[in-house]
Amino acid sequence: IWVCACSTGQEAYSIAIVVNECLKNAGKNIEVKIFATDIDEKSIEIASKNQYPKSIKKEIPTKLFKKYFVEDGNHLSVLPEIRKQVVFAKHDVSKSPPFIKNDMVTCRNMLIYVNTVLQDKILSTFHFSLNPDGYLFLGSSETAHGIKQGLTEISSKWKIFKKSGVINYATFNTYNTQGRVVQADKKKTLSPEAPLTSVEKSFNKFITNDLGYVGVFIDKMYTIQEAVGNYRQFLELPDTKIELNILKMVPKPVSIVLNTALRKSWKELKTVHLTRIRSKKNGEDVYLNISIQPPNEDHPFTMIVFGESMTEIVAENEDHNLSMLAETHHGEYVFELEAELNETRTNLQMAVEEMETTNEELQSSNEELLSANEELQSSNEELQSLNEELHTLNTEHQLKIKELVE
Ligand SMILES: C[S@@+](CC[C@H](N)C(=O)[O-])C[C@H]1O[C@@H](n2cnc3c(N)ncnc32)[C@H](O)[C@@H]1O
Incomplete structure (x- = not known):
């Protein structure tokens, strides 16, 4: 749960208490993490101090x-x-x-203070940060x-x-987001041909009418x-390094767009379609259509379908538009990475606090x-001194008994 604009913490603690009550009533034992954030340090x-004046007691139901x-x-x-x-x-x-993969985001009484453009940007950020069906x-x-x-x-x-x-x-x-640095181009790594088996059945189900397409199945790595x-027409094959990473087997601009689309598909568990992606086929410039289907009950891998766009002829001077497209995807990709980093950082903070x-x-x-x-x-x-006293007393008694007997 992400409690955004939590101010001095009352809302976050209230949510934690309500969640606890709900879990107890439902007889469930689930660990719930709450990230509570505010712009004001x-x-x-x-x-964080968790010390409130006694005057707020009257605002809290007695039972709670x-x-x-x-x-x-x-x-x-x-x-x-x-x-x-x-x-x-x-x-x-x-x-x-933002913080990502939340089942619930709360942001109460903050949006009213910002203009509609910023409101929509913040709302879209919340949408991005929610899991499907999140609240x-x-x-x-x-x-x-x-x-x-x-x-x-759900409730007006x-x-x-x-x-x-x-x-x-x-x-x-x-x-x-401000201050973002976009990563510079890395050196290309060429990859070898992989020993491949047929998963035609699943692939055919996905493409039905479009014969001639290529299907590649990848794992989450x-x-x-x-x-x-004929995957060789779209993937760059063997040279030096043995590696079967799909992102390293397609041209760099395709790799960026493909990576962003893959992450989107995994995040939203939906099929993602990319159209008019400029690439190389047998050394010549072509436009590709790429579809990505996340793992499902039919197959445990992510299916990527490559197809050449038949109606398109690549214009010679379209590089400008394409670089703009790549830039947008760059931005999206970096944003997702930043959000993941944010989550990792918070998890680390939580672990450190728990350890403390x-x-x-x-x-x-x-x-x-x-x-x-x-x-x-x-x-x-x-006990020892008592023992010693008893010892002395005993000796004295024995002496007394001896005297009496004599
Ligand atoms: C009126 S308070 C609401 C507090 C609490 N959510 C509630 O309903 O009682 C608004 C809060 O929004 C925070 N805020 C304003 N702009 C923000 C931003 N850009 N990011 C995060 N918090 C922000 C303020 O610091 C303030 O604590």
Whole structure:
């Protein structure tokens, strides 16, 4: 869950408590991670501190207060188990890459403060960051009108929406983050021919009418597992390095576009079509149509279908348009990488925080053990001195008995 514009943390903790309640009621034990972000560093500091004035007690239902809060001096705080579920971070949603693969994004009472262009860009970012069927939860006076084709309204009263369709991120300027550096061209690596088996059945199902197309099946590491048809016409084959990475077997501009489309297909679990992609066939310039089908119950690999666009003749001076196309895909690709990096960074932060807590717990257990040990030692000493006293008493008794007998 991503709680965007969380201010001083109340919303994030409320969501954590509600999630806990729902899971308990449903009898489920699922680990839920909550990323809570705000542009304002001071607010994030307050949120992380988890110390609120007692005056807010009246805003919390008594039953939940008893269950999830502790009072300490002048403050009240959520229980450590709730605190541990939330990671707070400073983040500007209008400029920084988003957190991805969320089942829910909440952003309440922030969009009302920005203009409609920025609203739509931010909404498109939320759409991008949601898993298919994920939920978007806005403030009561906010709307998701700008991206309505990508959402289904679940509750008009509570402003809850479900990600149900696609939107064109490029038109919302979603991929535009500041300070991005686009990677320079890398050296081409040529790859050898792979020993391929036939998966004609699955391939034929996908192309039916378009004979002459080429199907390549890859795994999530981009490695070719199978190929059907005369794949040599579209893939650059053997030279030096033994590698079956599809991205290294197609010309560089195709590689960038293909990579972006593959990631999109994997993310949205949908077939993606690319048209008019300029490439080489048997050394000559051609336009390609490429379709990508993610793994499904029929086959565990991703199917890529290459076909030459029959109606197109490559214009000699179209390089400008094509480089613009490549740039757009570059932007999209870099944006996705940045978002993934963002997620990895947050996971790392979460792991570090968990480790710190475990460390603190271990330290306090250690201290408890040490003090128990000291107590045992002093009890032992007391027992020893008692033993000595008993010993003396015994000797005295024995002497007395001896005297009496005599
Ligand atoms: C009115 S508060 C809403 C707080 C909370 N969501 C609620 O409903 O109680 C708006 C918050 O949006 C944050 N904000 C404004 N612009 C932002 C941006 N570009 N990225 C992230 N947070 C932003 C502000 O710092 C502020 O904490």
